[in-house]
Amino acid sequence: MSDNASHIYFNRWFSVAYHYMNMMRDNDEGARFRFYGTHPNIDHLALQACDYAEQEPVLEGTAYVDYAVDFCRKHEIDIFIPRLKMLEIAKEAHRFDDIGTKLMICRDVDLLESVMEKDLFYRKLEGTGIVPLPDYEVVETAEQFKAAYEKLVGLGHRVCFKPTNAEGGMGFRIIDEQIDPLASLYGWVSLSTTFEQAYAALSSAEKFPKLMVMELLEEDEFSIDCLADANGKLLVAVPRRKGAGRVYTLEDLPELQQIARNVAGKFNIPYVYNIQVKYNKGVPKLLEINPRMSGGLFLTCLGGVNMPYLATKAVKGEAFEAPRPTYGVRASYMELPVVLNPIGRTDRN
Structure with missing residues (x-):
C-alpha cells in the first residue's frame, strides 16, 4: 500500500x-x-x-x-x-x-453452519471422542420440554436450557426449584427459573424455536484460546480459567490441551478460535466452539502471546515460531472512561 x-x-x-x-x-x-x-x-x-x-x-x-x-x-x-x-x-x-x-x-461452510446451531454441532461430535458432551435433549414443544427435564433429573442432573442458536449467555436459564419468589424481587436479577415458570411460558406457544435442555455443568469453566496457521495446524492453545469476581488464570492442563489438539485435528479451524468447556464431576464438557477471536482473548494474551498480531502473519502466509505462553498469570479488568472521537477520523499516524 x-x-x-x-x-x-x-x-x-x-x-x-x-x-x-x-x-x-x-x-x-x-x-x-x-x-x-x-x-x-x-x-x-x-x-x-x-x-x-x-x-x-x-x-x-x-x-x-x-x-x-x-x-x-x-x-x-x-x-x-x-x-x-x-x-x-x-x-x-x-x-x-x-x-x-x-x-x-x-x-468450511458446513462447519460454520453446524457451529452456529449448537444441536447440529453436538450431533457432529457425538461418538467421536473429541470432547466430552453434556447430556442434552432438543425440544420444540412444552411437552417435549417436560419430558426432557424429567429425563435429565432422573439421571441425577440439575438442569438448564438455552436456544440452540444463541450467542454467549443469551437465553440461558437454570431450573431451580428452591427459588423464593419474594426474595428474588429484592435481589439481583437471576438466571434461575422454576420448572413451572418455564413450562407455563413455553406452553403459551404450540411450537417454539429449538431449545437445548441440558445437564447443568457446575464446576470450573475454561476458555481455550487457540492459534493456528492458515491450514488449521494448531500452534498454541492457552486455557483460561474463569474465576469469581472477574479473576482469570492461565493454566496448562493436560486434558484441555488434548481437547484442543483433538478439535484441531478434526476441524482444522484456521487463525484464532476459542473452545469453551465447563467441568462437572471432574470431567470437562463442551459448551461451544467459537470460530473467531473470543471476548476474553485480551486476557489470555497477557501470557505473552499476541494472538491477534500473529494471526495477521498467518493470514499473510508469513512464517513464525510457535509461541510459548507463560502460565500462572492471574488477571482481571475494570471499566475505564473513553472520550469519543468523531466518526471517520484520519488523524492517527
Missing part, C-alpha cells in the same frame, strides 16, 4: 476489538497497520481504535456481502476480520479473493 501499512477491517465486532486493534499496533516487529471499522452504532467503542470508521447499514444475506466487498474495495483492505455474517461471507469468500482482500475466517 502507498502508506506502507496493512489495511485491516473489523465489521460489527464486540467492544473488545478495541483491544485487539491496539495489540496489533503494539507488536514487537514494527509492523504498521491502519484499521477500518463499521458498526450500526457509530458510538460503539470498537470504532474508537479505528483510523477510519463509518456507520454500517442493517442488511441481510448477499446485500450485506455486497456492502462488505464494496467497503474492502474502496479502502483497499488487505485483511478483513469479520464477526457479523461470518457464514454469509464464507459462502462468498471468492469475491474477496478476487479483489485481493484476505479473510481471517474459517471457510
Whole structure:
C-alpha cells in the first residue's frame, strides 16, 4: 500500500476489538497497520481504535456481502476480520479473493453452519471422542420440554436450557426449584427459573424455536484460546480459567490441551478460535466452539502471546515460531472512561 501499512477491517465486532486493534499496533516487529471499522452504532467503542470508521447499514444475506466487498474495495483492505455474517461471507469468500482482500475466517461452510446451531454441532461430535458432551435433549414443544427435564433429573442432573442458536449467555436459564419468589424481587436479577415458570411460558406457544435442555455443568469453566496457521495446524492453545469476581488464570492442563489438539485435528479451524468447556464431576464438557477471536482473548494474551498480531502473519502466509505462553498469570479488568472521537477520523499516524 502507498502508506506502507496493512489495511485491516473489523465489521460489527464486540467492544473488545478495541483491544485487539491496539495489540496489533503494539507488536514487537514494527509492523504498521491502519484499521477500518463499521458498526450500526457509530458510538460503539470498537470504532474508537479505528483510523477510519463509518456507520454500517442493517442488511441481510448477499446485500450485506455486497456492502462488505464494496467497503474492502474502496479502502483497499488487505485483511478483513469479520464477526457479523461470518457464514454469509464464507459462502462468498471468492469475491474477496478476487479483489485481493484476505479473510481471517474459517471457510468450511458446513462447519460454520453446524457451529452456529449448537444441536447440529453436538450431533457432529457425538461418538467421536473429541470432547466430552453434556447430556442434552432438543425440544420444540412444552411437552417435549417436560419430558426432557424429567429425563435429565432422573439421571441425577440439575438442569438448564438455552436456544440452540444463541450467542454467549443469551437465553440461558437454570431450573431451580428452591427459588423464593419474594426474595428474588429484592435481589439481583437471576438466571434461575422454576420448572413451572418455564413450562407455563413455553406452553403459551404450540411450537417454539429449538431449545437445548441440558445437564447443568457446575464446576470450573475454561476458555481455550487457540492459534493456528492458515491450514488449521494448531500452534498454541492457552486455557483460561474463569474465576469469581472477574479473576482469570492461565493454566496448562493436560486434558484441555488434548481437547484442543483433538478439535484441531478434526476441524482444522484456521487463525484464532476459542473452545469453551465447563467441568462437572471432574470431567470437562463442551459448551461451544467459537470460530473467531473470543471476548476474553485480551486476557489470555497477557501470557505473552499476541494472538491477534500473529494471526495477521498467518493470514499473510508469513512464517513464525510457535509461541510459548507463560502460565500462572492471574488477571482481571475494570471499566475505564473513553472520550469519543468523531466518526471517520484520519488523524492517527
